[in-house]
Amino acid sequence: MELIFSHIEHLSTTAYPGRPCSVVHTHGCPLTCIYCTAEDTGAGRAETQKLVELFEEGKELIDAVAIAGCEPLKQEASLELAAQLKEKGFDIKIHTTGYYPDVLEKVVDEGIADLVEIEIKAPLDTERYAMVTGKEDAAEMVFQSLEVLSSSQVPCRITATLAPPVFSHEDLPELVHALACYGLGDLKLRNYTGGDVKDPWVMHSYVEAPSQQRRCSMLHREVIG
Ligand code: SF4
Numbered sequence: 001m002e003l004i005f006s007h008i009e010h011l012s013t014t015a016y017p018g019r020p021c022s023v024v025h026t027h028g029c030p031l032t033c034i035y036c037t038a039e040d041t042g043a044g045r046a047e048t049q050k051l052v053e054l055f056e057e058g059k060e061l062i063d064a065v066a067i068a069g070c071e072p073l074k075q076e077a078s079l080e081l082a083a084q085l086k087e088k089g090f091d092i093k094i095h096t097t098g099y100y101p102d103v104l105e106k107v108v109d110e111g112i113a114d115l116v117e118i119e120i121k122a123p124l125d126t127e128r129y130a131m132v133t134g135k136e137d138a139a140e141m142v143f144q145s146l147e148v149l150s151s152s153q154v155p156c157r158i159t160a161t162l163a164p165p166v167f168s169h170e171d172l173p174e175l176v177h178a179l180a181c182y183g184l185g186d187l188k189l190r191n192y193t194g195g196d197v198k199d200p201w202v203m204h205s206y207v208e209a210p211s212q213q214r215r216c217s218m219l220h221r222e223v224i225g
Helices: 048-057 076-087 101-109 126-133 138-150 169-181 210-224
Strands: 002-016 019-026 044-047 064-068 091-096 115-120 156-162 187-192 206-208
Touching (some): 002 064, 002 076, 076 101
Parallel strands (some): 115 156, 156 187
Antiparallel strands (some): 002 044
16 A cells, blocks of 8 residues: 655654654645645655565664654555554554544554554634634544543653644643543643744744643643642
């Protein structure tokens, strides 16, 4: 099966926590976030078996692969690639928007991911999530994905991209409480630093958000102890 991808990072020291890994960024996304620039990237195609062979060449350096977005769960080939890499002994991280809970359930049930990361794009409120992502059902899909993860044994982490004014530190208490309801607490924050999020085509970059991260950890301790 062919995977459509935008690019491959042969060595990343940040994509898989604590592990050097390779990253394949798949092409195609169901969302249209107001700060997205992913449409600008080109797309390549390769048989999943060829990609496995490519990653095996780097096995002296890496023993984990992150399959990331745009949105990897949009393509069945992502699951095939994950399963093939697992067979070769790689640990797999899936980085998803949470828009495909049914596919995520399959990933979890079939044991083809060792870590799942969901990226939260907006406050977990149906209207505001729709405003940022362009999909009216996006928040509902994320809720369902969080439910899938909360009832699975697969380790997971949540990333939230703060993009004031549409998603700011003021929304963190509600987000932390919502995640705590699912028993999920590994929340990592990033700041959108592209400026005013009004123009859908602004260039963007991200930085870690240490002060909010500390505040979030304190909130999480308050909520679930
Ligand atoms: S999830 Fe949003 S930011 Fe990420 S690729 Fe899709 S539209 Fe772009």
